[in-house]
Amino acid sequence: MPGDTIEVVQKCSVCGTEVGRLSIKKENLFLSSYVMVACPKCGRETQELREPALRTEMREKEMASLPKNNR
Numbered sequence: 001m002p003g004d005t006i007e008v009v010q011k012c013s014v015c016g017t018e019v020g021r022l023s024i025k026k027e028n029l030f031l032s033s034y035v036m037v038a039c040p041k042c043g044r045e046t047q048e049l050r051e052p053a054l055r056t057e058m059r060e061k062e063m064a065s066l067p068k069n070n071r
């Protein structure tokens with residue numbers, strides 16, 4: 001099933017700038033976490049920081065679509 005991948009935000013671990021996004025498999029989320037990314041703000045390669053993008057987006061959608069008198 002294609003639903004096993006999640007969207008991950010690649011961030012610069014130095015300044016926190018979003019460098020890019022990628023879809024990876026859930027089981028690979030915490031593997032190979034020492035990847036270097038080219039940060040445009042720092043102007044050099046820094047260690048990447050990965051954050052699941054779906055988590056916050058889903059929460060926002062849930063809150064936006066949650067009926068007030070439900071639950």
Ligand SMILES: [Zn+2]
Nearest residue numbers: 012015039042
């Ligand atoms: Zn940076």
